[in-house]
Amino acid sequence: MATTFQPLRHSPAYAQVYAAIEARILSRELKAGDPLPAELELARQFQVNRSTVREALRLLESSGLAERAPGAKRLRVARPAGERVARGLSHALLLHEVTFLEVWEAMRLVEPEAAALAAVRRTDAQLEALRATHAVLADASIPADAAVESTVEFFRGLGEACGNTALRMAKDPLTRLLRPTLRRMIDRVPQARRRIHEAQARLLEALAARDGHAAREWMHKHIRDFRRGYEIAGISLQARIEAGG
Amino acid sequence: MATTFQPLRHSPAYAQVYAAIEARILSRELKAGDPLPAELELARQFQVNRSTVREALRLLESSGLAERAPGAKRLRVARPAGERVARGLSHALLLHEVTFLEVWEAMRLVEPEAAALAAVRRTDAQLEALRATHAVLADASIPADAAVESTVEFFRGLGEACGNTALRMAKDPLTRLLRPTLRRMIDRVPQARRRIHEAQARLLEALAARDGHAAREWMHKHIRDFRRGYEIAGISLQARIEAGG
């Protein structure tokens, strides 16, 4: 065989600067909340130009490892918020041509288990928050947008009630992707709101009673119902998920 | 009530440029593979300085929406690879002080369901790939690093066999986080490799027979076994996940 070589990779300075700062953050040498040195100071330390530092800082900013408090000037170290991470994953799924069916299926596997866990572990405050979200849907006259938000928020709150950050952050992006199609479904299927509201009521009962088994079952039904709703609405299960939200 | 106003948010130019390009990508106006206009060209179109454009491009690059083919000069539109997304989520979980117990618990809920799905849906090629990964572990003399990689890869391959991108991308980050602690566990518990290898063998049988039920059960046992291993290794379940991988 012919001798082969690895393509040699020289990373640009801005990438190296980024990597250096990232490493400090991941090793917790730089803790969340710590202010980052000023751009000129960083440029001095790394012996590069301020423009180069700025490009590195943009990388940090985008990965959520650094952020600026609203109206603040200096960047501070941050931990990527669930919201940002979820958006990243959502974008990826979006561009990978994920179908509604796939998202639905993933939720069918994950959400019932999450619900069961939430039932035995929810705090009273979390239950109360879920009830508040649920109450919004009781009013049939609220705009469709609000209904969608409430439905999504209910799933999010349930994840929070699991008391498991890893699970919550893994499953949140799925719910986010539901938004655009859910909107269409609610628009087209008049009884959808009532059915969702009712399913949530059953779930809340199970959560109140700390009945994991019941929570799992009701969530299962709830998710199955979603699919039926989509079929009734005439939304193809093979349709790609769209951007939105 | 006094009329109130939202504090108006004037996002910096580089953020606006980023948002503009991002929107074009998410709406598929710009498809994966399309070359992005040159920096000067973008600067001309947006009526900003090239430095500003570059900061925006760094944002794009970091979010995985644009990338450069190795050794290429111009950026091209890309879809965020699973690897990048998983890293983002992993970092977030890391910095949110997620404990091993949380990751384990999330896997306990998700992986068995994923295994069941994989059993009924795997292609022959996917089964073969899993077998190859599994075979690596048969040799007890391979370095610990390789053993860890093989174990992680097995979970990844199983996700792929689900034929569900959404599920795969949601669960991959969890496995990634296993790496550092798994390494320590394998170092300290001599019989760990054999047990993992055996559990994988059972799973492969179930997959070969397309027996979803069996796959779910074996995966459940497999995951439970993990926890036992950690306990034997004396790794605190409450210990924070560490960086690594």
Place this chain on the structure above:
DNA sequence: AATTGTCGGATTGTCCGACAAAATGCGCAC
């Protein structure tokens, strides 16, 4: 025909210097 040498234009990586606007910090008056 396929490979190699050469060349010019296009594009990126990095630098420098500059300036306005905004945030920050400090000292001072009260």
Place this chain on the structure above:
DNA sequence: GTGCGCATTTTGTCGGACAATCCGACAATT
């Protein structure tokens, strides 16, 4: 101690510059 005003820092953006190198085309060689 608190609030205010001013000087200082820091960021956002700009313009221009230059070397490196990637790309495509074209000529030369085997």
